[in-house]
Amino acid sequence: MANILVIAEVKEGKLKKVTLELLSKGKELAAAAGGALEGCLVGSGVEALAAEMGQYGASKVYVADSGDLADYNGEAYANVTAKIIQDAAPGIVLVGASIQGKDLAPRLSAKLGAGLASDCTNISVDGGSLVVTRPIYAGKAFETRTFSSDIQIASVRPNVLPVSDPDAGASAEVAKVDAAAGDVKTKVLKTELTAGDKIELTEADIIVSGGRGMKGPENYAMLEELASLLNAAVGASRAAVDAGWRPHGDQVGQTGKTVNPNLYIACGISGAIQHLAGMSSSKCIVAINKDAEAPIFKVADYGIVGDLFKCVPILTEEVKKLKA
Amino acid sequence: MKTIVLIKQVPDTETKVKVNPGETDINREGINLVLNPYDEFAAEEAIKIKEAKGGEVVVCTLGEKKAEEAIRTALAMGADRAIRLDGEAFAGSDNYATAKALAKAIEKEGDYDLILCGKQAVDDDSAQVGTLVAEMLGIPSASLVINCEVGDGSVTITREIEGGNQELEIAMPCLLTAQKGLNEPRYPSLPGIMKAKRKKLDVLSAGDLGLGADEAGAAGSKTAIKELSMPPERKAGQVFEGEPEEIVPKVAQLLREEAKVI
Numbered sequence: 001m002a003n004i005l006v007i008a009e010v011k012e013g014k015l016k017k018v019t020l021e022l023l024s025k026g027k028e029l030a031a032a033a034g035g036a037l038e039g040c041l042v043g044s045g046v047e048a049l050a051a052e053m054g055q056y057g058a059s060k061v062y063v064a065d066s067g068d069l070a071d072y073n074g075e076a077y078a079n080v081t082a083k084i085i086q087d088a089a090p091g092i093v094l095v096g097a098s099i100q101g102k103d104l105a106p107r108l109s110a111k112l113g114a115g116l117a118s119d120c121t122n123i124s125v126d127g128g129s130l131v132v133t134r135p136i137y138a139g140k141a142f143e144t145r146t147f148s149s150d151i152q153i154a155s156v157r158p159n160v161l162p163v164s165d166p167d168a169g170a171s172a173e174v175a176k177v178d179a180a181a182g183d184v185k186t187k188v189l190k191t192e193l194t195a196g197d198k199i200e201l202t203e204a205d206i207i208v209s210g211g212r213g214m215k216g217p218e219n220y221a222m223l224e225e226l227a228s229l230l231n232a233a234v235g236a237s238r239a240a241v242d243a244g245w246r247p248h249g250d251q252v253g254q255t256g257k258t259v260n261p262n263l264y265i266a267c268g269i270s271g272a273i274q275h276l277a278g279m280s281s282s283k284c285i286v287a288i289n290k291d292a293e294a295p296i297f298k299v300a301d302y303g304i305v306g307d308l309f310k311c312v313p314i315l316t317e318e319v320k321k322l323k324a
Numbered sequence: 325m326k327t328i329v330l331i332k333q334v335p336d337t338e339t340k341v342k343v344n345p346g347e348t349d350i351n352r353e354g355i356n357l358v359l360n361p362y363d364e365f366a367a368e369e370a371i372k373i374k375e376a377k378g379g380e381v382v383v384c385t386l387g388e389k390k391a392e393e394a395i396r397t398a399l400a401m402g403a404d405r406a407i408r409l410d411g412e413a414f415a416g417s418d419n420y421a422t423a424k425a426l427a428k429a430i431e432k433e434g435d436y437d438l439i440l441c442g443k444q445a446v447d448d449d450s451a452q453v454g455t456l457v458a459e460m461l462g463i464p465s466a467s468l469v470i471n472c473e474v475g476d477g478s479v480t481i482t483r484e485i486e487g488g489n490q491e492l493e494i495a496m497p498c499l500l501t502a503q504k505g506l507n508e509p510r511y512p513s514l515p516g517i518m519k520a521k522r523k524k525l526d527v528l529s530a531g532d533l534g535l536g537a538d539e540a541g542a543a544g545s546k547t548a549i550k551e552l553s554m555p556p557e558r559k560a561g562q563v564f565e566g567e568p569e570e571i572v573p574k575v576a577q578l579l580r581e582e583a584k585v586i
């Protein structure tokens with residue numbers, strides 16, 4: 001069968017975890033189907049990362065390294081990446097379903113006439129062709145999708161596939177390729193990272209989330225404290241976002257982010273269907289709510305019926321003790 | 325200034341999705357259909373731009389007759405006229421074939437300055453169709469737009485990126501996909517709803533668009549749904565009531581020892 005190509009994503013000079021997840025899965029699929037696993041690295045000062053991709057299973061890495069590619073510019077990245085795909089001629093292309101990957105993937109799909117399935121939570125190969133499972137209706141159902149195009153692209157949700165151990169002895173052949181972006185009608189004026197080292201919700205292992213029951217923006221300090229002890233991200237319900245207590249990017253749910261952490265702690269969130277849609281695939285759910293009838297308790301593994309203003313500080317103290 | 329808004333009718337987010345075994349669509353019985361929430365942001369932005377700069381807002385959808393309800397919502401908000409693509413030839417369209425049809429319709433419409441659509445349809449959650457349309461038309465695009473200023477021959481936009489924002493200047497014509505935060509969609513007014521009933525709505529077939537038999541519907545698609553399934557049921561959990569000082573430490577202990585998540 002044809003090869004598998006993993007499109008790397010680089011953040012602050014490092015490969016994102018989702019790239020390692022894709023390489024790990026890609027290696028397994030390529031081995032099973034008898035093809036090679038290759039990588040694609042686009043950016044500025046990224047060449048050194050090819051070695052790491054090699055340790056995770058890529059036999060060859062195409063590198064487009066240029067100062068012009070320092071900031072993500074969808075048009076430029078798509079031009080460069082599409083050219084690499086044409087040269088590498090893989091059968092299957094895997095990309096992370098991050099904000100960047102979800103912007104890039106449809107561009108590639110159209111440029112290459114390649115089928116694309118977004119935000120997949122499982123991928124396999126059947127007779128050389130890609131078969132994916134992906135949530136629809138924000139996880140209220142799943143679909144299995146098959147492909148008929150020569151090149152088949154899946155964007156894969158971060159944090160779903162496991163990362164296998166790197167092989168320190170393995171290495172990748174590096175193929176430096178043309179990094180010229182061609183005719184680009186988009187100019188990046190500025191890129192602003194407001195969040196500092198904040199953990200991205202869709203990639204967090206643990207999420208502490210607050211809803212209308214938090215009563216006001218100032219009380220989120222309590223959740224931030226618990227989150228920082230747990231190395232967690234802080235999320236919110238739409239009610240909290242609409243009230244202006246938290247930024248849009250923090251909203252979890254059908255019209256917010258779909259998350260799947262190991263642990264989701266819902267504080268003062270009633271558990272409306274739109275909220276549940278975005279978080280009910282979390283591996284373990286804790287709900288703190290003073291209303292014993294709140295629907296969130298139907299999905300919670302551990303429910304605490306009580307006042308969050310009393311319960312969260314106690315939980316924080318307990319976590320401090322456990323972590324000590 | 326002519327803006328085209330791509331809209332889709334989708335099941336209400338309240339919908340409890342049910343899947344019948346062996347079928348490739350959800351059980352649609354009793355489902356309430358609405359204008360895709362992200363497309364409301366797109367429509368609102370287009371109407372705001374028209375109010376500021378003059379011009380015309382054309383909404384376009386690929387969908388069945390029933391989707392005219394969603395069209396009427398956008399028209400009632402203030403869009404000027406509509407195009408609906410329909411016919412047997414479109415059956416089984418995936419995102420690619422859908423985008424192809426929409427791109428053809430937009431080409432036919434011609435001399436547009438801006439195309440706005442939602443970042444994602446809340447039924448298939450693909451977040452592809454807008455960007456696909458732009459690429460098929462050969463125009464630049466930006467996704468997840470949360471602010472948009474229309475200038476002379478270009479737009480300056482802010483889009484969401486991981487952990488922050490990015491500001492871009494894009495030459496027009498271009499396509500933008502709307503993210504929550506772009507604006508507050510208006511509710512259609514009563515006069516708006518009355519007026520919407522009389523606004524022009526053209527229905528076009530694959531033939532009208534000059535789409536070949538292998539370009540539309542299942543034949544023009546690159547992927548296909550094989551089956552649908554329901555998510556695994558969550559098993560009932562343990563709910564604790566009582567003094568916080570007693571139950572919270574107990575849950576913390578369980579998280580460490582039973583669930584092994586902290």
Ligand SMILES: Cc1cc2nc3c(=O)[nH]c(=O)nc-3n(C[C@H](O)[C@H](O)[C@H](O)COP(=O)(O)OP(=O)(O)OC[C@H]3O[C@@H](n4cnc5c(N)ncnc54)[C@H](O)[C@@H]3O)c2cc1C
Pocket residue numbers: 210211212213214236237238239240251252253254255256257267268269270271272273274275278288289290291294306307308309337361
């Ligand atoms: C088109 C559409 C899309 C939507 N998309 C989303 C989405 O993506 N995400 C989302 O979250 N919602 C979404 N919603 C909104 C959703 O329907 C609910 O309105 C929202 O989730 C409610 O947020 P909440 O649970 O914080 O607030 P409420 O439902 O008001 O719940 C607050 C909870 O806090 C509890 N509480 C209050 N005080 C305390 C206290 N001191 N201690 C403990 N508990 C306390 C209460 O018992 C209550 O259960 C959407 C709605 C629509 C129409």
Ligand SMILES: Nc1ncnc2c1ncn2[C@@H]1O[C@H](COP(=O)(O)O)[C@@H](O)[C@H]1O
Pocket residue numbers: 330331332360362363366384385386387419422426440441442443444445446448449450451452453454
């Ligand atoms: N059938 C359709 N007709 C018109 N616009 C559509 C259609 N499907 C998707 N779109 C547009 O593309 C956006 C993204 O949809 P999707 O890629 O399906 O998540 C939507 O918010 C709409 O603006």
